[in-house]
Amino acid sequence: MVKSISLAVVAVVGLMAATPAEAARADRRQANQQARIVQGVNSGELTKREAVRLEAQHVALQREIRQDRADDGHLDAAERAKIERQQDRLNRRISVQKHDAQSR
Numbered sequence: 001m002v003k004s005i006s007l008a009v010v011a012v013v014g015l016m017a018a019t020p021a022e023a024a025r026a027d028r029r030q031a032n033q034q035a036r037i038v039q040g041v042n043s044g045e046l047t048k049r050e051a052v053r054l055e056a057q058h059v060a061l062q063r064e065i066r067q068d069r070a071d072d073g074h075l076d077a078a079e080r081a082k083i084e085r086q087q088d089r090l091n092r093r094i095s096v097q098k099h100d101a102q103s104r
Contacts, residue, residue: 026065026080029087033058036094045098054094061086 037054040046046054061083068079075083 026075026083026087029084029091030058030062030065033087033090033094036098040094040098047102050097050102054090054097057090057093061090 037046037051037058041048041051064086065075065083068075068083
């Protein structure tokens with residue numbers, strides 16, 4: 001599982017290099033959140049079940065970003081705002097799960 005998560009981080013970082021500047025923030029946040037999930041698993045702050053659930057949410061958001069870009073190759077202001085709200089929610093979920101005193 002950690003290997004697949006690490007590969008996902010590499011893929012996100014690779015995408016960051018290929019995207020226009022206005023969409024790079026969304027990609028950086030995705031990479032950062034992915035790294036936080038991996039760090040939580042490695043440190044024991046996230047249980048396997050929590051990590052799987054957060055990873056699924058992360059992948060769903062990544063898929064949505066990709067679909068939004070498919071229309072015209074970039075994210076417009078409304079799409080960026082929607083994605084930022086979703087990333088904020090995922091960020092809070094990661095934080096809550098990492099600090100809920102459960103360990104593996």
